[in-house]
Amino acid sequence: MAEFILEANERKVDKQSQLTEIRDNKRVPGIIYGFSQKPVVIDLDYMALLKVLKGAGTSSVVTVKVSGKSIKTIVRAYQQDPVSDKIIHIDFMAVDAKKPITTKVPLEFIGQSRAVREQGGQLNKKINTVNVRCLPADLPDKIQVDITVFADLGQKLLIRDLKVSDKVTITNDPNDPVVNVTVPKKIILQATTEAAKPEGEVVAGEAKPEGEVVASEGAAKPEAGKKAESKK
Missing domain, CATH: 2.170.120.20 (Ribosomal protein L25, C-terminal domain)
Incomplete structure (x- = not known):
């Protein structure tokens, strides 16, 4: 399994003005919480985060290094800007290496x-x-x-x-x-159509069965020919 590592800065406050400044500096605000871990407010390099997310997604362990500690985490959720789709906040959940996770x-x-x-x-x-x-x-x-x-x-x-x-x-x-x-x-539709076609039905353009004779317009009728001979 590949190892994914991110360097993060710990932040003491989480004001809107600070968040705007962080994003303007091409960094992403975030938080680490869970598994007896006191919540840690952080920010990370945007491009480094994208690289890790591409490889780790939300299903791999990511080691976040912050304030001299290495915290094992998984990505729990992240928020994206509705217009640009850029990540604007990310949540990491700390995990215990000795306990199963789902x-x-x-x-x-x-x-x-x-x-x-x-x-x-x-x-x-x-x-x-x-x-x-x-x-x-x-x-x-x-x-x-x-x-x-x-x-x-x-x-x-x-x-x-x-x-x-x-x-x-x-x-x-x-x-x-x-x-x-x-x-x-x-x-399925083609097979259904073929099955529904009545047996013996003649479709336009198909040849008539052999031996069948169709009288054409103007042709002499056999009965009329016989009457003409009897008058002679």
């Missing part, structure tokens, strides 16, 4: 399904994260889901089918679906 871990879908590639199936991802419980040191940053196992339409993968370390417990219902491959609606 948090969300993202799923990473890898590979390509033969049922999709060769049979035109539709891949449906039912969830993108799962809840896990484990010690902080055993927390995975993601769980991979190999979809190459889907060779036929109708196959599905459940929570209980996910592969994780024996040190990690997924707390979701084991029978909940993760992903499946279904027949596309257009194929």
